[in-house]
Amino acid sequence: MSREPAASPCFTLVEVAETGSTSSDLVAAILADDGAWPHLSVLRTDHQAAGRGRAGRTWTTPPGTSATFSVVLRPGRPRAEWATLSLVAGLAVVRALRALGAGPNVDAALKWPNDVVLRSRTSAPDLATDDLPGWGTTRKVAGILAETVPGRDAVVVGIGVNVAQRAVADLPVAWATSLALAGVTVTPREVALDVGRELASLTATWERGGLAALHDDVVAATDTIGREVAVDLGDGVVLAGRASGIEPDGRLVVVTPNGQAHPVSAGDVVHARRV
Numbered sequence: 001m002s003r004e005p006a007a008s009p010c011f012t013l014v015e016v017a018e019t020g021s022t023s024s025d026l027v028a029a030i031l032a033d034d035g036a037w038p039h040l041s042v043l044r045t046d047h048q049a050a051g052r053g054r055a056g057r058t059w060t061t062p063p064g065t066s067a068t069f070s071v072v073l074r075p076g077r078p079r080a081e082w083a084t085l086s087l088v089a090g091l092a093v094v095r096a097l098r099a100l101g102a103g104p105n106v107d108a109a110l111k112w113p114n115d116v117v118l119r120s121r122t123s124a125p126d127l128a129t130d131d132l133p134g135w136g137t138t139r140k141v142a143g144i145l146a147e148t149v150p151g152r153d154a155v156v157v158g159i160g161v162n163v164a165q166r167a168v169a170d171l172p173v174a175w176a177t178s179l180a181l182a183g184v185t186v187t188p189r190e191v192a193l194d195v196g197r198e199l200a201s202l203t204a205t206w207e208r209g210g211l212a213a214l215h216d217d218v219v220a221a222t223d224t225i226g227r228e229v230a231v232d233l234g235d236g237v238v239l240a241g242r243a244s245g246i247e248p249d250g251r252l253v254v255v256t257p258n259g260q261a262h263p264v265s266a267g268d269v270v271h272a273r274r275v
Contacts, residue, residue: 023147044189067161073157089159091114094116110224112243113269115144116143140177141178163188242263244261251265252272
């Protein structure tokens with residue numbers, strides 16, 4: 001394990017060669033020694049063997065191919081607003097990937113509530129062009145999972161970005177892609193640092209004004225807006241309609257065919273997909 005100041009002075013970076021889950025490790029570390037992990041501390045690994053996603057899904061990739069890390073946030077706003085930090089983190093990933101320049105025909109965007117996708121502006125040959133049910137021609141390049149640390153004023157945000165995979169067999173799911181497949185040559189460590197810098201800046205803005213201060217940027221970066229979607233609410237309940245916008249509290253507004261607007265929170269959702 002190595003510990004050093006990151007290139008940005010806003011957080012400390014701790015790196016390990018391999019672990020099960022950076023988020024699980026970080027939660028345990030905070031519970032053991034809360035003061036050792038200040039705001040914007042980062043735990044990064046070259047290989048995460050038991051990555052976690054929403055609804056208990058797993059997400060694993062070959063060693064050295066992904067930017068896999070978790071960030072400690074000490075939110076300076078009411079707990080009722082902490083759930084919006086997933087969108088803040090997603091926006092940080094989008095901005096970092098856009099700054100890397102994923103080819104002239106490829107753009108990064110948010111897929112509400114906690115994924116980042118690459119989408120073709122025209123016909124990018126390095127990305128899949130066939131429609132995939134629930135994804136269209138977009139492909140998932142990153143995922144975010146935020147969790148509150150029990151009994152602590154802290155949120156751990158786990159982030160995984162597919163960076164160096166060049167073979168379909170190395171991707172965790174059929175709807176995934178990587179930066180390498182989009183023509184970007186960069187290391188996982190560089191991606192983690194770039195996302196960390198963006199997250200430090202965006203979190204400071206969020207602390208001053210909540211999600212409302214970033215609302216327009218989040219909406220502009222979200223690919224889900226304007227799409228026909230099916231939102232799985234669990235227990236066999238599916239809400240189908242057009243995603244018309246995002247509320248200031250982060251809820252997705254789905255307008256059903258009868259014209260009724262339904263705000264849906266990320267906590268209510270099992271899965272949201274295009275139709």
